[in-house]
Amino acid sequence: MTNEEAQFRLQGYRPDGSDAQDPAFAEALAQAERDPALRAWFAREREFDGVVAGHLATVKPPPGLRESILAGTRMSSTPPPANSPAWWRQPWFYGLAAAATLAVLLSLVGIGPWRPVSEVTGNALFRVALADMAGAHPGDSKHADMLGGFGAWLENSANRLAADTMPITAAQLRSYGCRTLDLAGREVFEICFTRNGAWYHVYLAPRPAGALPRAIEPYGRQQDELFAMTWADEQFVYMVSSTTSADDLQALL
Amino acid sequence: MLPNTRMASEVFNDLVDAHYTPLYRFALSLARREADACDLVQQTFFIWAKNGHQLREKSKAKTWLFTTLYREFLRGRRRDQRSQSIEDLPPAAQEVPSEDIDHARRLDGVQVVEALQEVDEVFRAPLTLFYLQDLSYQEIADALDVPIGTVMSRLSRGKGQLRKILARKEAANSDERVVEFPNHQRERVNE
Numbered sequence: 001m002t003n004e005e006a007q008f009r010l011q012g013y014r015p016d017g018s019d020a021q022d023p024a025f026a027e028a029l030a031q032a033e034r035d036p037a038l039r040a041w042f043a044r045e046r047e048f049d050g051v052v053a054g055h056l057a058t059v060k061p062p063p064g065l066r067e068s069i070l071a072g073t074r075m076s077s078t079p080p081p082a083n084s085p086a087w088w089r090q091p092w093f094y095g096l097a098a099a100a101t102l103a104v105l106l107s108l109v110g111i112g113p114w115r116p117v118s119e120v121t122g123n124a125l126f127r128v129a130l131a132d133m134a135g136a137h138p139g140d141s142k143h144a145d146m147l148g149g150f151g152a153w154l155e156n157s158a159n160r161l162a163a164d165t166m167p168i169t170a171a172q173l174r175s176y177g178c179r180t181l182d183l184a185g186r187e188v189f190e191i192c193f194t195r196n197g198a199w200y201h202v203y204l205a206p207r208p209a210g211a212l213p214r215a216i217e218p219y220g221r222q223q224d225e226l227f228a229m230t231w232a233d234e235q236f237v238y239m240v241s242s243t244t245s246a247d248d249l250q251a252l253l
Numbered sequence: 254m255l256p257n258t259r260m261a262s263e264v265f266n267d268l269v270d271a272h273y274t275p276l277y278r279f280a281l282s283l284a285r286r287e288a289d290a291c292d293l294v295q296q297t298f299f300i301w302a303k304n305g306h307q308l309r310e311k312s313k314a315k316t317w318l319f320t321t322l323y324r325e326f327l328r329g330r331r332r333d334q335r336s337q338s339i340e341d342l343p344p345a346a347q348e349v350p351s352e353d354i355d356h357a358r359r360l361d362g363v364q365v366v367e368a369l370q371e372v373d374e375v376f377r378a379p380l381t382l383f384y385l386q387d388l389s390y391q392e393i394a395d396a397l398d399v400p401i402g403t404v405m406s407r408l409s410r411g412k413g414q415l416r417k418i419l420a421r422k423e424a425a426n427s428d429e430r431v432v433e434f435p436n437h438q439r440e441r442v443n444e
Binding site for chain 1: 265266269270273274277278281287291294295298353354357358360361362363364365366369381383384385386389390391404405408409412415416
């Protein structure tokens with residue numbers, strides 16, 4: 001077996017070692033043990049494959065899919081009563097079951113048209129924050145001390161922006177007259193606040209119904225002097241930014 | 254509920270629990286849209302409920318499910334004309350530069366699925382099944398109804414395409430000149 005033939009076989013060798021006992025790989029594996037160049041190639045190949053497989057394994061089905069499968073197929077697999085016509089074998093019944101299953105799924109995920117929903121992204125918010133830092137921020141933007149209870153909540157160091165639920169709704173933000181941006185038809189509210197003498201901006205983009213994933217854990221970004229943390233719950237995509245430091249920002253969450 | 258019905262129901266639940274997640278990942282790489290992927294998985298289990306009892310070797314249920322899902326996918330769309338000539342493309346590069354591993358490492362699951370979705374369809378199916386690691390190359394050949402040698406060839410070419418796509422995606426990320434904080438997740442909201 002040439003090295004090329006061995007490579008051809010070994011690139012089908014699963015990175016988790018599931019094929020270790022498969023005799024079809026034995027000769028190629030033995031050759032990789034003997035040949036340093038082939039061994040090095042195989043190590044890199046497995047590492048690459050392992051990284052890709054690991055990433056793929058993090059992809060989760062949407063909530064409700066399992067329940068939908070079980071509910072739908074339970075309907076279609078119910079045995080008929082004795083002597084009854086095999087109505088449940090008819091194609092129309094499967095159509096009915098599929099429709100019912102879809103209804104179950106839609107109710108589980110709580111959305112209308114079952115399609116990916118576009119919304120304001122963390123990237124878009126970050127670009128807004130960059131523009132604000134560069135001078136786009138207006139001087140008459142609402143400061144937290146003009147927002148009553150919610151403003152006080154923002155400036156209270158005991159409150160965690162991401163770990164706690166922000167006590168605010170989009171309707172309330174509109175009623176406060178907060179600075180509102182239009183990002184491709186989606187509104188974004190921006191509020192300035194201070195904690196421990198440092199200035200921060202928080203951006204809140206209301207999420208459309210059915211947006212997935214329902215929650216996003218906080219993650220950070222930095223460009224030039226700007227630091228930002230983004231996260232989401234079912235109500236908003238949030239971003240808080242400042243020019244202090246990443247540690248200061250993370251301490252708010 | 255009759256005892257045998259209850260038993261069948263438990264068996265079916267176990268089957269769903271064991272396979273619906275990898276089936277969804279496979280479907281997502283093929284169909285590219287979450288809703289279509291869900292439909293494919295759903296349809297696959299419907300067909301199992303209808304015909305699965307005919308399977309004599311229960312140990313082959315997993316391969317049967319992947320096969321059925323793939324056939325449903327093919328049935329649901331017209332064949333891409335490009336897939337006729339893709340087999341004539343030159344072989345993929347044999348070497349795996351260490352940068353390719355770094356490119357893949359710096360991306361996340363969503364981006365890797367997006368990269369897989371860009372791989373030509375004829376390579377995408379065996380490549381995704383390979384990375385799911387649920388099926389051996391022999392089982393992949395059975396599921397896709399192609400010879401083993403074809404599976405290996407498609408894996409080789411598919412990996413070559415995937416590396417280029419991952420490198421391009423990683424370069425695009427770098428162009429944004431945005432530095433991530435350590436130990437935090439990447440963007441996940443739809444662009």
